[in-house]
Amino acid sequence: MPLFTLDEVRKTFTNGEIKEEILKGINLSLKEGEITALVGASGSGKSTLLTIAAGLQPATNGQVVFNGNNIATMNDEQIRQIRASEFGFVFQFAHLVPFLTVEEQLLLMLDVSESKLNKHEQKTEIDRILKLVEMEHRKDAYPSSLSGGEKQRVAIARAIIHKPKILFADEPTASLDSKKSKDVMMLIRELTKTLNITTLMVTHDEEMLSYVDRVVKMSDGLVIEK
Amino acid sequence: MNLAWKEMKKNKARFLILGSIVFLVSLLTFIISGLANGLSQDNAALIKDLPKGQFYMTKDSDQTYNLSKIDASTEDKILKNTQDAVAFSIQMGFLNDPGEKQRSVAFVTSTNTKSKLFPNIKKGEVVLDSSMKDKGIKIGDALTNNQYSGKLTVKGFVEQKKFSHAPVAYININDYKEIYRVKEMQLVFVPGDKSPKHITGLQSFSKKEFLNTIPSFNAEQMSLNMIVWFLVIISGMLFAIFFYMMNVQKIGLYGILKAIGIKTRKLFQMMWTQMVFITIISLVLSIAFSQIFNLVAPKGMPFSLTFETTFLLSIVFLIIGFIGATLSGIQIRKVEPLQAIQQGEV
Structure with a gap:
């Protein structure tokens, strides 16, 4: 049984009297531990699909089923709880909290996900994850003193520290140069495979597709190739 | 995690500016209030000191x-x-x-x-x-x-x-x-405490009513009290404006925090904690300065600042600050995580 299913998902935006259908009935399943990349031209609806799947905006029609529960029928608080404890996010920019150190960024995520770990266990887990993303030597640094690649590594660490079931990544390498993009993609692949995290990712960069298990091509609000 | 404290620690200058404005406005309010009370004593201590x-x-x-x-x-x-x-x-x-x-x-x-x-x-x-x-x-x-x-x-x-x-x-x-x-x-x-008696040909007045019959007392006190309350309202508006500006700068951050699952209530708590902390520190300092002024004010200057007045004004400042900060915080409720993500780096 798939971990995550999108069933006939539609999204229509209304601007005055003009209605524009961005997603025209998407069906997609994500298997546990698999990395899926959504690709397609600008305006094909891939980012909209990712944000609907992540519970960041509602679908106009259709079902978004995670672990047997339809997110589309949940209230805001229920969706927030799922986002906090079951989902992880990596965006185009790192979006780190400017007044927290690297270590505190991860501590905040454990706090938000209502982690059951005690203080000592939390510290050990943070050290372990920072080691995995090779940022343990910068754990007391503030985001302003990190490079773009370092920030994205911390963002990845923050996205997986609470052991989410699904990682949503929206163009995670778009703000990085080619070398750093490959490093980040390798890191995402390594971590999600090690921790058995299912990943749904949006990317423009064809070079990054070698790091994913499945490519889903979208065009004009429809899936045209899986 | 105490986000409020962490932010204040990292952005000391920003919060110091807000604190110093609250300090200056509250100090000015205390001093004007002390002068109002001092003038009131100077004008009518003879009557005010009589019992009820x-x-x-x-x-x-x-x-x-x-x-x-x-x-x-x-x-x-x-x-x-x-x-x-x-x-x-x-x-x-x-x-x-x-x-x-x-x-x-x-x-x-x-x-x-x-x-x-x-x-x-x-x-x-x-x-x-x-x-x-x-x-x-x-x-x-x-x-x-x-x-x-x-x-x-x-x-x-x-x-x-x-x-x-x-x-x-x-x-x-x-x-x-x-x-x-x-x-x-x-x-x-x-x-x-007895209610006034009816005595033919005489009119009765409570102490407050009688004070208001004294020429100039009412006009003088009304002007000074108006200044005091305007200052209190202005400080509330300052709070609202400052927190509004800070919140506008942090819209992206709030959106990201909401996206990762932080509760809106926690963001409000963060703002309230900062507001209460800044207000209390500023008030303690302005109370201390106004009391020092009370001691060193020239002898001929009518100045009287009682503990009750200071306490009452401090409570009003806290309430006004809370309302101001909360009104500006309505934006926090409206922040959509998606918008913040699309806005770019915070």
């Missing part, structure tokens, strides 16, 4: 105490029937000091020699407000008045007894009658 009770003056005096003349029979009736009641009069006038310099005073005399509300003065004696000491007048000095045939000997001084910004001079009733050529007293004061 009712003042009576004649109806035809048109609420002007120095036009009131209570006839002897009415006065006798009230004084006989009401224990502790006292009839008294106040008139602005002059005393000549031993150096023949004219000093402006408020002459006060009363009928009930057993009453503790006014000092018992013998004929030819005068008891003055202690501010007259600063003008070189001593116990035993003989003072004169142009309408008085004899001399008034200074028998003592009383602390903080002023009326209409002039020091009070307590004199004997017979001396008063000689100076002002009157037989009747202007006012009757009945101390106590």
Whole structure:
């Protein structure tokens, strides 16, 4: 049984009297531990699909089923709880909290996900994850003193520290140069495979597709190739 | 995790600016309030220091105490029937000091020699407000008045007894009658919590009502109190504007925090904690500075800042700050995580 299913998902935006259908009935399943990349031209609806799947905006029609529960029928608080404890996010920019150190960024995520770990266990887990993303030597640094690649590594660490079931990544390498993009993609692949995290990712960069298990091509609000 | 504290620690300058503005506005409010209270004391300490009770003056005096003349029979009736009641009069006038310099005073005399509300003065004696000491007048000095045939000997001084910004001079009733050529007293004061009695030809006033009949008292206090409350409102608006500006800068951050699952309530708690922390620190500092000002203010400056006033204003500042910050925080509720993500780096 798939971990995550999108069933006939539609999204229509209304601007005055003009209605524009961005997603025209998407069906997609994500298997546990698999990395899926959504690709397609600008305006094909891939980012909209990712944000609907992540519970960041509602679908106009259709079902978004995670672990047997339809997110589309949940209230805001229920969706927030799922986002906090079951989902992880990596965006185009790192979006780190400017007044927290690297270590505190991860501590905040454990706090938000209502982690059951005690203080000592939390510290050990943070050290372990920072080691995995090779940022343990910068754990007391503030985001302003990190490079773009370092920030994205911390963002990845923050996205997986609470052991989410699904990682949503929206163009995670778009703000990085080619070398750093490959490093980040390798890191995402390594971590999600090690921790058995299912990943749904949006990317423009064809070079990054070698790091994913499945490519889903979208065009004009429809899936045209899986 | 205490996000509020972490942010303040990292962005000290930003919060220091907000704190210093709250400090300056609250200090200004405390000082104006101290001056308002000081002027009020300077204008009417004689009346304000009397216990709770009712003042009576004649109806035809048109609420002007120095036009009131209570006839002897009415006065006798009230004084006989009401224990502790006292009839008294106040008139602005002059005393000549031993150096023949004219000093402006408020002459006060009363009928009930057993009453503790006014000092018992013998004929030819005068008891003055202690501010007259600063003008070189001593116990035993003989003072004169142009309408008085004899001399008034200074028998003592009383602390903080002023009326209409002039020091009070307590004199004997017979001396008063000689100076002002009157037989009747202007006012009757009945101390106590009892409701006012109906007395034919007289009108009753509570202490507050009576204070408002004093020329200039009401206008003076209204202006100063208006300044105080405007400052309180301005400080509330400052809070709202500052937190609004800070919130606008942090919209992206709030959106990301919401996207990763932080509760909106926690973001509000963060803002309230910062607001309470800044306000309390600023208020403690401005209370300390205003009390120092209270100690070092020039002696002639009417300044009186009580603990009750300071406490009340501090509570009002906290409430206004809370409302201001909360109103500006409505944006936090409206922040959509998606918008923040699309906005770019925070």
